[in-house]
Amino acid sequence: GQQLNQSPQSMFIQEGEDVSMNCTSSSIFNTWLWYKQDPGEGPVLLIALYKAGELTSNGRLTAQFGITRKDSFLNISASIPSDVGIYFCAGLVSGGSNYKLTFGKGTLLTVNP
Amino acid sequence: EAQVTQNPRYLITVTGKKLTVTCSQNMNHEYMSWYRQDPGLGLRQIYYSMNVEVTDKGDVPEGYKVSRKEKRNFPLILESPSPNQTSLYFCASSFYRGNGYTFGSGTRLTVV
Numbered sequence: 001g002q003q004l005n006q007s008p009q010s011m012f013i014q015e016g017e018d019v020s021m022n023c024t025s026s027s028i029f030n031t032w033l034w035y036k037q038d039p040g041e042g043p044v045l046l047i048a049l050y051k052a053g054e055l056t057s058n059g060r061l062t063a064q065f066g067i068t069r070k071d072s073f074l075n076i077s078a079s080i081p082s083d084v085g086i087y088f089c090a091g092l093v094s095g096g097s098n099y100k101l102t103f104g105k106g107t108l109l110t111v112n113p
Numbered sequence: 114e115a116q117v118t119q120n121p122r123y124l125i126t127v128t129g130k131k132l133t134v135t136c137s138q139n140m141n142h143e144y145m146s147w148y149r150q151d152p153g154l155g156l157r158q159i160y161y162s163m164n165v166e167v168t169d170k171g172d173v174p175e176g177y178k179v180s181r182k183e184k185r186n187f188p189l190i191l192e193s194p195s196p197n198q199t200s201l202y203f204c205a206s207s208f209y210r211g212n213g214y215t216f217g218s219g220t221r222l223t224v225v
Contacts, residue, residue, distance in 0.1 A: 033213045042203050042216030105155040
């Protein structure tokens with residue numbers, strides 16, 4: 001089945017630093033999504049990308065849909081302590097009856113104040 | 114408030130004792146899905162539903178059942194739970210394919 005390789009697995013940074021994480025796949029996706037999961041909660045959608053090459057921002061977050069449609073990255077600028085959590089990429093292939101998101105294994109972000 | 118509500122949040126049960134985890138959404142979403150989250154394995158889809166009375170298997174359906182008798186509800190049924198079903202379960206819903214799922218807060222299940 002489809003797999004997403006998400007890296008890095010974890011990051012330890014100082015408050016104020018910028019962060020970058022990415023996902024790659026051997027499969028083509030029509031939609032890329034980035035989620036954040038806080039401890040004890042479900043994932044929350046941060047950014048959705050629908051077109052190859054698309055660059056989208058949401059506050060301090062910026063994400064891009066790779067030209068090849070096989071990758072995506074997420075940048076967080078000027079990190080703050082509440083950015084702590086697990087970040088997941090997810091890919092979606094259109095068509096067929098299943099609406100299944102394929103998830104990466106996540107990036108655990110720790111921000112030291 | 115638009116949300117996906119799962120119950121219970123925590124459950125400890127014994128092997129073989131049937132249980133149901135309920136899921137309800139108040140957003141009139143067509144798509145609903147169940148995922149399990151395990152360390153090192155990420156989120157894996159168990160079952161999904163495109164609409165009332167339309168359900169199908171995801172990647173890891175063995176040992177689970179679902180039903181979709183009403184649009185808002187999508188319960189997950191474990192007829193005979195086993196310890197390998199100990200996991201964190203999430204229900205999710207979406208109005209439009211490609212719009213991203215809205216997730217519930219999760220149900221932490223332990224089977225002893």
